[in-house]
Amino acid sequence: MAHVKAIATHFDNTITSALWRYVEYCDTPCLGIIGEHPHHIPTDAKPVAYYIRSRRFEVEFASITEEAVFELIRGHCSYKKAGPLGSSEWILRDERGIAHAFRAETFSNRYQVLTLANHRRPVPVTVGSVTVSADLT
Numbered sequence: 476m477a478h479v480k481a482i483a484t485h486f487d488n489t490i491t492s493a494l495w496r497y498v499e500y501c502d503t504p505c506l507g508i509i510g511e512h513p514h515h516i517p518t519d520a521k522p523v524a525y526y527i528r529s530r531r532f533e534v535e536f537a538s539i540t541e542e543a544v545f546e547l548i549r550g551h552c553s554y555k556k557a558g559p560l561g562s563s564e565w566i567l568r569d570e571r572g573i574a575h576a577f578r579a580e581t582f583s584n585r586y587q588v589l590t591l592a593n594h595r596r597p598v599p600v601t602v603g604s605v606t607v608s609a610d611l612t
Contacts, residue, residue, distance in 0.1 A: 476559075476580040476591050490582070494527070494589050501529040504536060504575070504594040506544065512556065512588045513549035524587070532594075535569045548581055548590050557585045566598060574598035 482493040491509060498507040507527040511520050526541035551563035562580040569575060579592035 476582050476589070479589075479591060490584055491587060491589060494591060495525070498527040498529055498591070501593075502531065503529065504532040504569075505529045505577075506532050506536075506539075506590075506592050508541065508544055508548060508590040509587050510545070512560075512583060513545065513552050514554045515556065536567055536575075537570055539567055544590075544592070547579065548588075551579065552581055552588075555583075557583050560588065564595070565592060574600070 479493045479497050480490055482488075482497060486493070494507045494509070498505055506529070507525070508523055509525040509527070510523040511517070513522070516522055522545050523541045526544070528536075532539075547563075547565050551561035553560050560581040560583055562578070565577045565579050566574050567577055575597050576595040577592040578595050579590060581588060581590040583589070
């Protein structure tokens, strides 16, 4: 998220716009969520306003829904209303069933809550005493 903030400052743009562009142009699997604070949702509001995915995420993780991601966000968010709200590592399964680690960070600008999740690595599977790593290609 620090990189997204730096991009916003450099181009004199909002963090929200910078997040959107960062995810759209990312060449690795990543996602962005723009929406309500998971612990302070107005009764008439839709929790997720925008679910932004990189092209690779759309293809490789097509079955990951915005509702599932929002629940993961709820799991690491604090109740404070502005600034950094939390971060965690998520394990998401791709369309082939392979587990992958993503680093997720959530930030509130007081109007919206922004989450960025970037792919880190495939998660090796251990069967007996043998560890097998997935290939991303």
